[in-house]
Amino acid sequence: MASVPVARRRRFEDFSWVDFIINALRFIIIALVIIGSANTLLSGRFTFEQWVSLFVAGLAQGSIYALIALGYTLVYGILLMINFAHGEVFMSGALTTVFLAHAFDRSGFLNSQPLLAIIILIIFAGLVSMSVALLLERLAYRPLRSAPRLVPLITAIGASFFLQYTFRGFFGSQFRSYPAVDALKGSLEIGTINIPIVQPVVFIAALVLMGGLYWLVERTKLGKAMRAVSEDKEVSRLMGIDIDQIIMFTFAIGGMLAGAAGVINGLFRPQGVNFFMGFVPGIKAFTAAVLGGIGNIRGAMLGGLFLGVIEAVGPNLIFNGLGIPGSNQLKDVIAFTMLVLVLIFRPQGLLGERLTEKKA
Amino acid sequence: MALLEVENIHAYYGNIHALKGLTFHVEQGEIVTLIGSNGAGKTTTLRTITSLMHPRDGKITFEGNDITYTPANKLPSQGVAMVPEGRGIFSKLTVEENLELGAYYRNDPDGIRQDMSNSFDLFPRLKERRTQVAGTLSGGEQQMLAIARALMAKPRLLLLDEPSMGLAPVLVDTVFDTIERINTEGMTVLLVEQNALLALEIADRGYVLQTGEIVLADDAATLKKNPEVQKKYLGVD
Numbered sequence A: 001m002a003s004v005p006v007a008r009r010r011r012f013e014d015f016s017w018v019d020f021i022i023n024a025l026r027f028i029i030i031a032l033v034i035i036g037s038a039n040t041l042l043s044g045r046f047t048f049e050q051w052v053s054l055f056v057a058g059l060a061q062g063s064i065y066a067l068i069a070l071g072y073t074l075v076y077g078i079l080l081m082i083n084f085a086h087g088e089v090f091m092s093g094a095l096t097t098v099f100l101a102h103a104f105d106r107s108g109f110l111n112s113q114p115l116l117a118i119i120i121l122i123i124f125a126g127l128v129s130m131s132v133a134l135l136l137e138r139l140a141y142r143p144l145r146s147a148p149r150l151v152p153l154i155t156a157i158g159a160s161f162f163l164q165y166t167f168r169g170f171f172g173s174q175f176r177s178y179p180a181v182d183a184l185k186g187s188l189e190i191g192t193i194n195i196p197i198v199q200p201v202v203f204i205a206a207l208v209l210m211g212g213l214y215w216l217v218e219r220t221k222l223g224k225a226m227r228a229v230s231e232d233k234e235v236s237r238l239m240g241i242d243i244d245q246i247i248m249f250t251f252a253i254g255g256m257l258a259g260a261a262g263v264i265n266g267l268f269r270p271q272g273v274n275f276f277m278g279f280v281p282g283i284k285a286f287t288a289a290v291l292g293g294i295g296n297i298r299g300a301m302l303g304g305l306f307l308g309v310i311e312a313v314g315p316n317l318i319f320n321g322l323g324i325p326g327s328n329q330l331k332d333v334i335a336f337t338m339l340v341l342v343l344i345f346r347p348q349g350l351l352g353e354r355l356t357e358k359k360a
Numbered sequence B: 001m002a003l004l005e006v007e008n009i010h011a012y013y014g015n016i017h018a019l020k021g022l023t024f025h026v027e028q029g030e031i032v033t034l035i036g037s038n039g040a041g042k043t044t045t046l047r048t049i050t051s052l053m054h055p056r057d058g059k060i061t062f063e064g065n066d067i068t069y070t071p072a073n074k075l076p077s078q079g080v081a082m083v084p085e086g087r088g089i090f091s092k093l094t095v096e097e098n099l100e101l102g103a104y105y106r107n108d109p110d111g112i113r114q115d116m117s118n119s120f121d122l123f124p125r126l127k128e129r130r131t132q133v134a135g136t137l138s139g140g141e142q143q144m145l146a147i148a149r150a151l152m153a154k155p156r157l158l159l160l161d162e163p164s165m166g167l168a169p170v171l172v173d174t175v176f177d178t179i180e181r182i183n184t185e186g187m188t189v190l191l192v193e194q195n196a197l198l199a200l201e202i203a204d205r206g207y208v209l210q211t212g213e214i215v216l217a218d219d220a221a222t223l224k225k226n227p228e229v230q231k232k233y234l235g236v237d
Ligand SMILES: Nc1ncnc2c1ncn2[C@@H]1O[C@H](COP(=O)(O)OP(=O)(O)OP(=O)(O)O)[C@@H](O)[C@H]1O
Pocket: B013, B016, B018, B036, B037, B038, B039, B040, B041, B042, B043, B044, B045, B085, B194
């Protein structure tokens, strides 16, 4: 507690070039964002309808990031470890379930009972991803629980490659598309705004899952135990909580959400799934989790949505106004720039607390 | 047969020999205190009893059952609960949630609800703050919560690690009154304290611990009169 005034004093007394450069950088970035946005908006290059469509598409994409991001944040909250193989947990559900989706399509079930079929697909993918996540925990991470923190991190990267190439071994490396669902093909006309139906469906499905998670964590005994373990493992044991069991539940829940996200993503994006599909969404969801404050559940949800929207709107809004060509191909740049910026300026994330001594 | 029997336990932190063959016991219905200065091994003793660490040698029995290696998370259901050093409150959870976690092993919602309302009778301050996040409680309230939470497990033995730590004298008195009251209602208590004066005031018997060994064992009243104890732990010249 006594350290607060000390830290504050240092800020005024010691002039540091690092702080100066960081602040200058912060100023330049804010200026660029404002200038770019103002330019774009004043030039009237895009209509209001176009902005709304971009925003809604961003929300849909962002809700998928959010579902994956929750897996990172839940595990970090309990183990203070980044499960870098989580993108592959997502992939395993999405890739395995594409075959079931095609079977449903061939039998006509997918289009005669789309809601039921999609729910079954989501549950199936959730179970596959959950199993992969549980195996990861049991075989790769649990034996290293007391090792220095770098060790499980490296193991996670190794496990990630292992999963990718195992799935390539099973299913080959070609892309497979999820079948199109007739019910999701149309679009909604709201005044002059045209929104593909699939986008609000994706958003709502994700919202339902996140609502379920929120209820689980806030209201159930298991959720309370999870929060207790994330705060103090030793005292949790004194309460009678089996730590290993809670850790397994945490991986299971994160895995299920990732598997569900895999199916939702497959229905949303036509480009198909393959063994490498988890990499980019994995890193973006990690970005979203960091953005919201790693370990913070609400933060992961909001971080995901925020990242999705910024990715959708940002290129046109900011880059275009700055006269940068081909701005739509710069989507990924935005995500990773955000990651770097957050790590420099606000490592605790938007909603996160400062790393405490316990966590650091 | 005593309720708790600790026989010749040796505990280590790496090469540090922290407990050097401790033997003591707690009888049903007693308040027994373990006093000693900083680093004497009081916390280590409680951590060993609750299996947060294991002794290298020796045996701990509770109600005749060997609990030396019973996992820590199985002890609440066996009847042992502890208020850890520094209280160990879950600061981000509400008062009510903290209490619910104290009853984690239990599956009787009605009984839990009843015991929660009993805790609120015992500690009215907590009732007013039931939906408040525990980190916002004062030190005294947190200590009350830690005790109430341990009682939610319906233990037959309550271990308390320095409940007076960091509290203003008035609050220390309140906490010790509470301990006495809980004991009168039938709870057996093993109380670890640096505040030897107060501890011996409410205890039936006491043990004096010094660098991992018990150097004195007697009735609390006798210990209080012991010149050695007076000089070293009671600040009497
Ligand atoms: N985690 C640890 N690693 C190494 N040594 C430890 C550790 N915890 C305690 N010790 C040592 O073991 C001895 C007993 O410590 P313990 O915490 O049991 O003392 P205590 O009687 O509870 O003291 P206090 O009144 O200060 O709480 C001390 O010498 C201490 O330095």
